[in-house]
Amino acid sequence: xxxxxxxxxxxxxxxxxxxxxxxxxxxxxxxxxxxxxxxxxxxxxxxxxxxxxxxxxxxxxxxxxxxxxxxxxxxxxxxxxxxxxxxxxxxxxxxxxxxxxxxxxxxxxxxxxxxxxxxxxxxxxxxxxxxxxxxxxxxxxxxxxxxxxxxxxxxxxxxxxxxxxxxxxxxxxxxxxxxxxxxxxxxxxxxxxxxxxxxxxxxxxx
Amino acid sequence: xxxxxxxxxxxxxxxxxxxxxxxxxxxxxxxxxxxxxxxxxxxxxxxxxxxxxxxxxxxxxxxxxxxxxxxxxxxxxxxxxxxxxxxxxxxxxxxxxxxxxxxxxxxxxxxxxxxxxxxxxxxxxxxxxxxxxxxxxxxxxxxxxxxxxxxxxxxxxxxxxxxxxxxxxxxxxxxxxxxxxxxxxxxxxxxxxxxxxxxxxxxxxx
DNA sequence: TTTAATGGGTAAACAGTGTTCAATATAATT
DNA sequence: AATTATATTGAACACTGTTTACCCATTAAA
Numbered sequence: 001x002x003x004x005x006x007x008x009x010x011x012x013x014x015x016x017x018x019x020x021x022x023x024x025x026x027x028x029x030x031x032x033x034x035x036x037x038x039x040x041x042x043x044x045x046x047x048x049x050x051x052x053x054x055x056x057x058x059x060x061x062x063x064x065x066x067x068x069x070x071x072x073x074x075x076x077x078x079x080x081x082x083x084x085x086x087x088x089x090x091x092x093x094x095x096x097x098x099x100x101x102x103x104x105x106x107x108x109x110x111x112x113x114x115x116x117x118x119x120x121x122x123x124x125x126x127x128x129x130x131x132x133x134x135x136x137x138x139x140x141x142x143x144x145x146x147x148x149x150x151x152x153x154x155x156x157x158x159x160x161x162x163x164x165x166x167x168x169x170x171x172x173x174x175x176x177x178x179x180x181x182x183x184x185x186x187x188x189x190x191x192x193x194x195x196x197x198x199x200x201x202x203x204x205x206x
Numbered sequence: 207x208x209x210x211x212x213x214x215x216x217x218x219x220x221x222x223x224x225x226x227x228x229x230x231x232x233x234x235x236x237x238x239x240x241x242x243x244x245x246x247x248x249x250x251x252x253x254x255x256x257x258x259x260x261x262x263x264x265x266x267x268x269x270x271x272x273x274x275x276x277x278x279x280x281x282x283x284x285x286x287x288x289x290x291x292x293x294x295x296x297x298x299x300x301x302x303x304x305x306x307x308x309x310x311x312x313x314x315x316x317x318x319x320x321x322x323x324x325x326x327x328x329x330x331x332x333x334x335x336x337x338x339x340x341x342x343x344x345x346x347x348x349x350x351x352x353x354x355x356x357x358x359x360x361x362x363x364x365x366x367x368x369x370x371x372x373x374x375x376x377x378x379x380x381x382x383x384x385x386x387x388x389x390x391x392x393x394x395x396x397x398x399x400x401x402x403x404x405x406x407x408x409x410x411x412x
Numbered sequence: 413t414t415t416a417a418t419g420g421g422t423a424a425a426c427a428g429t430g431t432t433c434a435a436t437a438t439a440a441t442t
Numbered sequence: 443a444a445t446t447a448t449a450t451t452g453a454a455c456a457c458t459g460t461t462t463a464c465c466c467a468t469t470a471a472a
Binding site: 109112113114115120124125126127128155158159161162165166167168169170172173174176177180181185186188189192193196197 | 315318319320321326330331332333334361364365367368371372373374375376378379380382383386387391394395398399402403
């Protein structure tokens with residue numbers, strides 16, 4: 001049955017068409033200016049059709065954010081091969097992550113501050129039990145474990161989470177206050193943060 | 207001229223009436239559910255009247271946030287008298303601040319994630335030069351200076367800022383993921399964070 | 413005391429939003 | 443060729459923030 005497959009493919013193409021138009025609007029005008037009618041106008045369809053491919057606007061946005069999120073997570077994995085020293089590896093991971101987030105501030109904010117269960121499923125950090133989806137915490141925990149003087153086992157995940165939330169806080173402030181601070185200051189903050197947070201690990205050595 | 211004063215007083219009362227209604231709606235239904243028409247309905251006036259007292263909805267929200275912000279900052283100052291030990295003082299400050307933020311999650315998010323210059327003037331943290339308005343960083347720096355083995359002077363403000371952004375990150379995640387984590391877990395995260403961030407100070411002793 | 417002006421308050425409208433639904437056109441199946 | 447399924451639409455609903463012209467009561471000036 002090739003027809004069913006074609007139909008499915010066409011359906012997927014239509015979803016992509018909608019998502020791509022949405023992505024374009026978000027990129028150029030920002031998430032707040034995104035509207036169903038604007039998407040419809042851009043793809044020369046009636047607004048109603050979008051509801052045949054997405055449950056509602058939130059569903060559409062969720063779908064868009066999922067792909068953006070993978071870009072950010074990718075920046076973590078790429079740092080894993082940079083060096084063999086676990087401490088330096090962690091530093092490189094955090095550094096890559098920060099840089100990537102600052103390169104796509106709108107998307108980062110939208111994703112990481114999103115409260116919808118669909119997105120939280122991927123972005124939650126504090127939740128217990130290492131879900132396979134929470135890649136960031138998983139990678140961080142792994143690095144922490146490889147550290148020469150390792151963290152106590154029961155504090156491993158908790159510490160990874162603390163490092164993550166601390167870094168998250170810095171990133172959000174850097175984005176929000178980006179017009180108030182110079183590049184030089186920004187660099188100072190990042191470097192100090194990395195040193196402060198990464199070296200703070202020592203206080204939990206066994 | 208008592209008439210002018212009375213007029214001004216009445217005007218202020220009307221502003222308060224509107225702000226109070228708005229506050230009530232935000233508290234019970236959340237910021238997203240706040241609408242001009244809903245405020246008008248609550249105070250038995252027509253929606254248009256609100257535009258005689260506030261430029262637009264953003265102006266109204268800004269005004270509300272200003273007072274909410276003072277509540278949060280107040281929670282810092284109240285911790286200053288709790289103990290004489292600088293380290294414990296800092297801990298108490300952070301703890302008070304976190305609890306206060308979690309008691310008004312919507313307000314905290316709205317204020318601290320706000321990008322409008324009007325509000326950033328009060329909430330900016332990373333900006334250089336200790337503006338008298340950035341009370342949080344000022345108080346933190348002061349505590350850090352009193353620490354038995356003090357931080358190097360040139361790193362004082364930078365460290366206060368790092369502690370602040372780290373705490374900020376934890377709070378935002380706790381708010382966003384509040385439906386995913388139990389109170390017990392929440393407590394664990396806060397306690398670990400305080401220990402991790404506050405004791406990390408040691409690595410910068412002179 | 414009459415007149416003019418100030419300003420609080422309102423109804424109605426505008427332009428926009430997300431969403432639903434009955435109707436229609438198109439394609440697939442029988 | 444008739445029937446079924448599905449893609450698509452226009453129109454409507456119930457909202458939103460905001461503006462406009464107008465009414466009316468109170469104050470200031472004549």
